[in-house]
Amino acid sequence: MAGGGFIDEKGGARAAHYEYRITSYFIFACIVGSLGGSLFGYDLGVSGGVTSMDDFLKEFFPHVYRRSQEHHDETDYCKYEDQILTFFTSSLYYAALVITPVASRVTRNFGRRASILVGSVSFFAGGLVNAAAKNVAMLIVGRCLLGFGIGFGNQSVPLYLSEMAPAKIRGMVNQLFQLTTCLGILVANLIDYVFQNKHPWGWRLCLGLAALPASLMFVGGLFLPETPNSLVEQGKLGQARRVLEKVRGTPNVDAEFADLIDASKAAQAVKHPFRNLFKRKNRPQLIIGAFCIPAFQQLTGNNSILFYAPVIFRSLGFGADASLYSSVISNGALVLAALISMFLVDKFGRRKFFLEAGTEMIICMLPDMID
Incomplete structure (x- = not known):
């Protein structure tokens, strides 16, 4: 089952009879749902810029700020080394x-929409707590709420996006989450760059702005339809069919609805x-799909760079402005x-993109390995 596609001989034959139109109802569901990606990206990207701001360091980590202003033989990176400062960033994860x-239990038992609403409330609370923080404990609590x-x-x-998407464009719709995550990171970098010189409250605005998309996500979530898949799982077949017809923009959903039930x-x-x-026949897929690919993705260090890009650039000798707009450039590439993968993934397939990446x-x- 992948967003409702039941793969057997009968299901394969039915798939040829799937019908859909891109409706405003479907577009609204995708926009609201994908706001979750923008929130993830924003919270991922904003902390690196904030932790390199002098006003933030002066208020919560004065010893790190004093060390960052000193000029001696130790590397610039060591000047920003602090376990609590690092924990502020990583507590999110x-x-x-x-x-x-x-969250998984809520999603399964109460539906995808319920999880989206709970997540948006938590995002909103975390943004407000971080913006109003008076001490390090409040910063950590706010980051945990965001987490x-x-x-x-x-x-x-x-x-949610996968289950709402028509089969023929499911890859592109799934990529909305990745696209909005990358856009969230980029927007966070731009906001850090714009407001870093708004003394002494610029960092508060940067952290607190997470509450804005969270509010939009919550309000939009109140009007979101539950996915047909989730409604079928809950035994609400009549409601599931009505939602499927509305999302697909046609009453001719017999084939797809039959696959959902099967x-x-x-x-x-x-x-x-x-x-x-954990049965022997499933172990290769489990090891590769559930453990190796996610682990190797993290071990490449990409997320660490996203978290700490401004600090890394400053440790290389960049100034405050240069470190932030350098982060903007690198995240613009994301x-x-x-965008490229979003428009080509359904044409070339997931595996080819995975191998290419x-x-x-x-x-x-x-070059680094050779050096």
């Missing part, structure tokens, strides 16, 4: 990791699904790559 099992929002949003939004029955027929994952990264890293 710790919180997301802890809350994900809870809870990511835990709910990052597993419900891609699933897929749901097949999923419910699997006893002890987690135990089934947006461009996401891996090859490109190897080529880019070869």
